[in-house]
Amino acid sequence: MVPERFSFPGHDGTELAARLDLPDGPRLATALFAHCFTCGKDIVGARRIAARLAAMGIAVLRFDFTGLGHSGGEFENTTFTSNIADVTAAARALEARGMAPDLLIGHSLGGSAVLRAAAEIPSARAVVTIGAPFDPAMVTRNFAEALPEIAAAGSAEVQLGGKPVRIGQGFVRDISETELAPAIRHLGRPLLILHAPRDEVVGIDNATRIFRAARHPKSFVTLNDADHLLSDPDDAEYAAEVIAAWAGTRVRLRPPAPPIGAPEGVVRVAEADAEGFLQDVTNGPFHHALADEPMAYGGTNKGMSPYGFLAAGLGACTSMTIRMYARRKGWPLDHVSVDVTHDKVHAQDATPEIASKIDQFKRTIRLEGALSEAQRQKLMEIADRCPVHRTLEASSRILTALVE
Structure with a gap:
């Protein structure tokens, strides 16, 4: 992911601060992310979702609404209507x-905003909401005790998320008059709704009402025990995975031809967590996996280790090679499976010039079907012709065993 500072004039011409996360490789699509009420573009959930989408070739723009974060202007003078205008800006x-957004993502009140703004963004092919309120006026519950002062004085300072924020009367009036149902009903785009059943800020019933108001195609995924802000990295990771998988089916991603000398394309590995070892492993926009280290080695065990991937490559190549040969011969091979383990062992022929330990892969193959003994033995020979086997064999030892 390549971050870039980005700014643009908001609804009233005030300069808004944004971050554009670009893919390391070709850009296949663009997403626009609108954050939650009084939050900012840099919360955990927004960062992880942007990183995951960028890994699959989707650039992500996240910005601070007028008067919030690093953007200019006074939040006191904003309204829900101005939030929508900031999204369209x-x-x-x-x-x-040249990067008109293909995907709109909104968190909390930002989700309500993108539902309304979508009609004014013709390039958007799909919409995602996370913990969005069906009735935007419900956010006033967060500062209900200040409503009389706002009505009398025109504004009041309230504490939201541990920060002092001044709310104006125009915001309260505007949000109380907003009705989302018509915009949702006429959205005209695929909609993904993410919501946590235990969300104490915006209840799960809001997701139900949005889902009922929307027309197909629509999807509803619960975020298990996540809080409203997706503050737990595991919850942010899950939301990112769901959005990425769904977006891959809804936004037309057309990867370019692979570069010369790399017929299978580029396998790109990028950090998903700079404080740990979690890695995003992608091969184009459609193939993704997580790499990590076990907890005993300082990782979080959310993906296979590098040696796990190496063993998986050997096992997959072995199985495919056996199947290819049996299919060509018309042999009755019903099923094949391969177990692979890896270890460091002492080399019997070690010399002072060569390290005393080498990598050893132990491969256990199971062949099911009415195969003759001669056919089984031939397939075992074929296993050693697996291209990955030959690649590893140049510097590694591979032990193969057949089990019934």
């Missing part, structure tokens, strides 16, 4: 750069 800024 961000879309226009992307379009001016």
